[in-house]
Amino acid sequence: MDHPVNFTALAALRPGDAREDLSRALGAHWCEPAPHQQGRVTALSKQHGFEAQIDTAGRIGAIRYREPFPATSGVLGLRIGMPVAEALAALPQLALSHRAPVYDSMYFVADVSHETKLALEFRWQELYAISLRNPAAVYPDKQPMAYPVAAGAPGAPFGDPNFKLAVMSSLLESGALDLAEPGDLAAFVLKRAVDLEEDGYDLISEAYDYLVRYPLTEADLAKVEAITFDGGNEIYPYCYYFWDGESEDFDISSTAGIGLCQNLRQLTCIAMIERLDAADLVGLGKLEALHLPSVCDNPGRLLELPALKKLTFPETAISDPALIAALKARGVAVRIDA
Structure with a gap:
């Protein structure tokens, strides 16, 4: 609400x-x-x-x-x-x-x-x-972050661990998830003091393994209203502080389980995902804006998104003019990127 x-x-x-x-x-x-x-x-x-x-x-x-x-x-x-x-x-x-x-x-x-x-x-x-x-104000000393215990299979409740990171980034960027600072998480998983100026130039596998097993609740997923696939997402420095966005460490191969984010209103594919199965989106009754990647499987299932108002995609994603016409007839604003 x-x-x-x-x-x-x-x-x-x-x-x-x-x-x-x-x-x-x-x-x-x-x-x-x-x-x-x-x-x-x-x-x-x-x-x-x-x-x-x-x-x-x-x-x-x-x-x-x-x-x-x-x-x-x-x-x-x-x-x-x-x-x-x-x-x-x-x-x-x-x-x-x-x-x-x-x-x-x-x-x-x-x-x-x-x-x-x-x-x-x-x-x-x-x-x-x-x-x-107030320059005279005195603030509480910083205490260690109380991180929850990792649980479940990597990626749970989703199939792709990297998709879970994108969902967590949405929560992080909206303020609904608190992971403290990247250095705090690194110190927690490595159980030692960490200087990210030294340790941040490679993937910290322990931090990645923790994040993909981070316990997300139904209440957490209900707070997800926008998901963006992009190398600049805030979650990535927590496991690869100086990641330049050029490697494939966080590429997403599946969005299976996205239906658990029932309040999702916007899905934007900028990078890190080459194909999206529109069948995964069926059931997202509040999804209003969608930006597809280069390939869209089962694009006809987009007609089953009742709230869809804006659809953007590269010309390689949807080639069926009848489908595009049907979407426009339903009032969807369609933009095709050359």
Whole structure:
């Protein structure tokens, strides 16, 4: 079930506010920070650009708003996406801290009060992030991540272990799955301190073996709304930190079992999969957008997807003009990539 986000309440939060204020503003999105998170509350970080950190006194020590936090919810008269000149007009006390060539970035700082420091990050002359912090805040020490015990066959409940990684990446990227940091997982499976600057240039087989046997519940699968097959997915650094996307370590040969993701709305095949069997998709009653790979087996089964609204595919995937016409007649927007 989708829960609305009260962006106005989030924009009104400040360092020094109580944990309970943060909890009320987040509503159904509130989740108590795990011991390894050092007080960080990140449930909305990836999808909505908001995160906060609670100090040892039980108060907000730091808040960060970044794109895509909505511009309609202003913070101290500032809004995400506003030009540098407008920000300086709104807060004349802003001082340039430094510049960076990446994203043509500019950083400004200001004192909001004796207890609150403000930092702004601009990318390409537009406000990308607003950070507020209490420099005196003390945060909990980081504790080890409590990883669940691996269980089942590799890939379960799916047939292809690499497909399971893509599903887990969807959960990771939406904030529904917490694996801590890649170095934390490596240290857990290797049972030693790990420096990924040294150990991250090869596949860590122990991390891969753990991930493909990670216990996914029905509740986890119900949270999967979009799956993308792409070498840039967030899951891969957890077992191959410096993977360049060029090898075949994570290629997907089957999507069997995808029907377990009953709330899937979007499936995008960018890379790492050459063929998809449309029969695997039958039963996904909420699937609205589909981007096929080079080969599509049983393409006629696409007509059995009741919610399908947008279909994109290379010309090699579907060659039957009657099928394409039938899909268009059902109101599906079809785009063929040359």
